[in-house]
Amino acid sequence: MEEDYIKLIFGLKLKQKRTERNLSLFGLSKLSGLSKSYLNEIEKGKKYPKPDKIAILSEKLDVPYDQMVSLKLDKNLAPIGEILQSKILKEIPLELFGIKESNLIDIVANAPAKVNAFISTIIEIAQNYNFSRESFYLASVRSFQEANNNYFDEIEQSVVTFAKAYQIDLTKPITSHELEEILIEEFGYTMNQTELDKHQELDNLRSVYVPNTKTLLLASRMDEAQKTFIYAKELAYNYLEFKERLYTFSWIKFENFDQVLNNFYASYFAGALILPKASISEKLHKLFAKKAFDETLFLDIIQSFNASPESFYQRLTNILPKEFNIQNLFFLRFTHRAGTERFHLKKELHLSHQHSPHANESNEHYCRRWVSLKVLKEISNTQKEHIFNMQISNYPSDDMRYLVFSSATKDPFKEGHFRSIALGLLIDKQLLRKLAFLEHANIQQMDVGVTCERCNIKDCQVRQAPAIRLEHKAKNKQIALVVEDLMKKFS
Known part of the structure; x- marks a missing residue:
């Protein structure tokens, strides 16, 4: 377990033992001779006390030394230990949403039983709906998009700067040839358009990038638009200097969340390059005015x-x-x-x-x-x-x-x-x-x-199934009304 998590577990145990004895931080400070601020930092997981200090605390709180330093937590704190040891907090892209890990742990620590019940509920829902790690990451990116109205000005500006640097005319349709030329001349790419077709297992892939040799394997069945998009994504990875990236399109596996997020950023860059904002906006204004x-x-x-x-x-x-x-x-x-x-x-x-x-x-x-x-x-x-x-x-x-x-x-x-x-x-x-x-x-x-199953439209000619969800809801509502009448009748 990481050192920071070991500090957190000790701090949680100390806080638990202190509160069990109805001691304030001030009271424990008086009892142990350790300063209140020092004890506060221990409980928040910022400091781990030296053995002599642990010995004092175990004596004053009447807790065996071995139990104080053990990573095993009591029943009501066990969920926190499971969360920390599972490293699930490292999986969740907390920074993306402006959340500090320490704040989340504080929430868990203050009401471990209730928070554990909540987390267990989320896990159970995820299992019932076959919610994978991949699904979780994609849902996180989607929520990130929605929180930003799916508009990222830094990437938009990067596209304009890139186009100027490489003399790409954003007022004209961009071709795969001009993007391919930049990949080869500027970033040392080698293109291979025959190898993927030899492998039947890869018939759903459009491209595979081999980083060691900067070789981009391409499926021959792609049309011009698809090839241009893939080239634009590759340019994004290089121009934006993303080290963490996915190597296939469509992607089949990932190692961490940054790869998934950077894949989204690269796709956004590609879309903004091929479909310039100024050009589309001008055309849409004419369409909307009709x-x-x-x-x-x-x-x-x-x-x-x-x-x-x-x-x-x-x-x-x-x-x-x-x-x-x-x-x-x-x-x-x-x-x-x-x-x-x-x-x-x-x-x-x-x-x-x-x-x-x-x-x-x-x-x-x-x-x-x-x-x-x-x-x-x-x-x-x-x-x-x-x-x-x-x-x-x-x-x-x-x-x-x-x-x-x-x-x-x-x-x-x-x-x-x-x-x-x-x-x-x-x-x-x-x-x-x-x-x-x-x-x-x-x-x-x-x-x-x-x-x-949830639709109340009558006489629908294309209905595929009866509205069983609505029927079930209506039945429960009727039961509730009858029970309510009985309560009034016999009150």
């Missing part, structure tokens, strides 16, 4: 950049909150295999902090009225390259409305698989001010739920 939604113009905006629709939609989650003050939004990515009725929510971001339409981990059926599922069904039937649709989704149960844009594309790495991305904007006064076309009659409106 009295009726111009689908052709919207698709032209996407195609004007050397980026996938998914990269474009994700970039909007950075730009809309900052440039248009549209902060109540969500982003979803679904995957779907043709010929099945299963839809898997693989990625989500919620800047609105509203419940709908969050992912549901209870193996329930997502609402088939969502436009993001409609475009998936359409593209799996038509086999087109890109399907776009939009609608106003009304959530009657939450009394909220979203304007939702959604695009579906083929998965180039999985035959018969498709993916959709959706961007939902909460319809409020701010959105009505910014989007002139919002109340136009040409936008389809649809009442939606989250899952069929």
Whole structure:
């Protein structure tokens, strides 16, 4: 165990024994002859006393010396020992959220039994939902994004500085060739576009970076936009001087949280480089000023950049909150295999902090009225390259409305698989001010739920399962009313 944790455990034990004997710090100081400030620093885990001082404390508190120095804690403090020995506090990215480890330990120490019950509850929930270390890290990054409105000005400025230093014209589409040239000439990269195709086990990977030789292995099936994004990420790792990084795309394993966080930063840099803020903002202003939604113009905006629709939609989650003050939004990515009725929510971001339409981990059926599922069904039937649709989704149960844009594309790495991305904007006064076309009659409106099991929409033609969750809730409510009547009757 780390030395700091050994100090903490001794301090916790001393505080426990002192309070058991109803002694204040002043009282223990008088009893032992040790200063109050010294004892306070011991209890806070800042100092570890020398053997002669431990002997005095054990004598005055009537606790055997061996028991005082043992790392074994009493039952009510045992949870703290388990937490410290498990090193879970080293796993949690506390600094990311401005939390000091010492403050967290103080909270645990002051009410160990209650905090242990809380932690046990969290662990049990995590186990029931198969919540892995990977999931925890990704959830931490997502919360970090949401706390910052998914906008990071330092990275935005780094992109502008990088473009100026390497003479990249941000007013024109960026090509993979010009980024490849920088990687080779400036950072000593070697590109290999044949090796990955020899290994069937790696058919889902787009790239592998070998740091010892600075070799970037690339899958040949990638299109121009995908290759450009990977090159931009590699430039980010080098230009931002990230030592901790992931070596595959898509990534398959990590060693620590910094690798996951730096992967996000590198992806953000890549998106900001390929999809410059100034250019997108200018094009969006023209789109939003129209009295009726111009689908052709919207698709032209996407195609004007050397980026996938998914990269474009994700970039909007950075730009809309900052440039248009549209902060109540969500982003979803679904995957779907043709010929099945299963839809898997693989990625989500919620800047609105509203419940709908969050992912549901209870193996329930997502609402088939969502436009993001409609475009998936359409593209799996038509086999087109890109399907776009939009609608106003009304959530009657939450009394909220979203304007939702959604695009579906083929998965180039999985035959018969498709993916959709959706961007939902909460319809409020701010959105009505910014989007002139919002109340136009040409936008389809649809009442939606989250899952069929929790949806109260009557006579739904695409319902996949009965509303069993609502039925159960209604039954419990009726039971409570009857019990309440009985209480009144016999009181």
